[in-house]
Amino acid sequence: MIKAGSIEKGMALLIKGQPYIVVEREFVNPGKGSAFARLKLKSPQTGQVLRETYKTQDSVEEITVEDRDCQYLYFDGEAYHFMYTDTYEQFVIPQQGFEDMQYLMKEGETYRIMFWEHTPLDISIPYKVVYVVTEAEDAVKGDTVTGATKVVTLETGLRIKVPIFIKQGEKVLINTETKEYIERVNT
Amino acid sequence: MVLSGMLNHEQIEAARFRSIILRNLRMFFDEKGYLEVDTPLLSPDVIPESSISFFTAPFHNEFLGDRDLYLVPSPEVFMKKLISWGSGNIYQISRCFRNEEQLGSLHNPEFTMLEWYTVESDCMESLNVMNELLHALSPFDTRGICREKPEVMTVAQACWRYAGFDLEKTQEPRELIQTALTLGLSVPPDVHTDTWEEIFHRIFLTFVEPELPKDRPCFLTEYPKQIDCLAKDIPGTPWKERWELYLGGWELANCYSEETERSRVESFYRRGYERVKHICETKGRNMPHVDGSFPGLFHQDFPPCSGTALGVDRLIMTLAGQKKIQGVILFPLSDIL
Structure with missing residues (x-):
């Protein structure tokens, strides 16, 4: 058993006999006294999403994985x-x-x-991963607007927004959680 | 330093957008004749509020000695002092500081608050002012939420609509526990030791708040009395004269018809003091210095008034269509720590 206040995203909990993964955890302080942990959980077997709110002092059952x-x-x-x-x-x-x-x-x-x-x-999946850009249109010559962006396709098929200077075949570092571009990787 | 997935030029654009919104907020209140005030961020004392953890700053002075000062969690105390001195309608865009909050997509420990007080007024008149403000900001709303007709419902109506229970008929903790169980909520075996307010929040945060409309402004009015605050009671009901505004699903503003009866403010203070004392004892911390003279502000001539506090970062975030508060704050703490 652990305190709900120490629940973290990615943990596995047993709720009503079923395993759930914590996909979102938010601490809320709505009034006087208690703080709450508001959770969004997902059943890995069914994909079913469950919402639960615990006082941070409540005990919950973490499962051994x-x-x-x-x-x-x-x-x-x-x-x-x-x-x-x-x-x-x-x-x-x-x-x-x-x-x-x-x-x-x-x-x-x-x-x-x-x-x-x-x-x-x-x-x-690691928080930051390097992917190869497999499809990217060339930047239009003369397009010098600072910070212009375009959408490219990565080796996994993921489509993301990157700065216009990124070319096909180059490697980019991606935040896998937000699926956002971080930086170009020079090899 | 991680840049919250934002490019440098996007941060500059965000700063530009923020500047436009701040200018428009000021224009709105200036045109309505509110006086802009600028009160201290460093304060020698605090209002005893158990839900707030303070930032303490050590003060050193050869003549006055050493003592702790506090970074204000809101400008409320100073603004109410001004009202008691006869300032009339006032507003402030101020930095506020709250410790021990998570560094999440909706929280930064240092944030910007718009707080305004209207004298000879109540919270429902402030609701109209809030609506006018939303209208004034609608040209900058990239998602068009502010252009939609606001939904106004009482907390009890929201409980009925989204969780199917009658809040007025569940005023006893055991009735509310039964409601939680019927709704399928997991409650701990010792839930019967919860206060009514705690059980209410278990239900409200799980089933009601996440379901509030996100495509238009949503006002929740008439909050349960059991949630202790400095809002006036509505006589003959279990509710208080208070509303909260949700914009895009996020809690954005909180408004009271302010309690101005001295004895009631005093007893709120006493209850708050006991709760803060209990927390400090449990956590082994020093008790913050509490300004005992605050209830004294509410003398005979203190005008009826309504006060609204609005989270400016969340407002800008909603208008800009950003999903995270880090997208509208330059150098959020999560990035610079």
Whole structure:
């Protein structure tokens, strides 16, 4: 059991017997006395979203999870195929509940996956990741407006807004949480 | 230094937009004849409010000695002093400081507040002023929310509409616990030790507030009396003369018909003092210095008045269509720490 005040985004909690991942946590101080933790949780199995509000002093049940390194192989249109890097055993994670991952994971890369009793609960992606720009229109010559932006496509299919000087084939650092451009990476 | 996903030129644009909004806020109140005031940010004492944690600044002086000063959590105390001196209608755009708040998409420990007081007035008249202000700002609203007709509903109506229960008939904690359970909320086994206000907030924050309209301004009026504050009671009801404005789903402004009866302000002070004392004892902290003379401001000639506090950063964020407060504050603390 942990205090609701120490709940963090990404934690796994057992609520009414079901595992949920905390996707949003906001502390609210609405009046005198107690502070509250307002949570948005997601069931990894069904994708169902649950809202709960606890006093920060309430106890909640955190579940014991196991992190394992897994190599991402490919997406078949419905599920992600992975392989445990230690046993080479393959398994799939249905896309439901992990829709965003299609545009963030790179084939062949290793990601840390959170398991609870053999059920994958969460795939963690580093906060900042370098991606190759695979499609970008050339900047129009003479377009010297400071700070002009354009939309490019990255190797994973993710489309993002970048400064106009970014060219196809270049590498960019992306904030995977907000899916926003941070900087160009020179190699 | 991380730049909150913003490019440098976007920060300059944000500064430009902010400047336009601040200018328009001032123009609006100047044209209405409110006096702009500028009160201290450093104060020797505070109002005992248990929900607020203060920033303390050590003051050193050869003659006056060493003592703690506080960065004001709001300009309320000084502005009410001005009203008691006969200032008439006043407004202020001021920095405010609140400690121990999370550095989130809606919070920065240092933020900008617009606070205005209208004398010989009540909160419903301030609601009209707020509406006029929204109208005046609507040309700058990139999402058009301010151009929509505002929705005005009481807290009880909102509870009924979004959570299907009668707030007036659930004035006992056990009735409200039953409502929480019926709604499917997870409550701890010791929920019966909660105050009515705490159970109310469990329900309100989970089922009501997230459902409020986001495409138009939404005023929630008539707040439960159990939420202790310096707003007047509405006689014969369990409510207070208070409203809050939600814009784009975010709590933006809070307004009271101010309590001006000295004895009631005094008892609010006593309750607040006890709560703050309890928190300080539990956390092993020094008790902040409380200005005992504050209730004395409410003398016979203190005019009936209504006060509104509006979060300027959140306002700018909503108008600019930004999702995070960091997008409208230059050098937010989360970036410079």
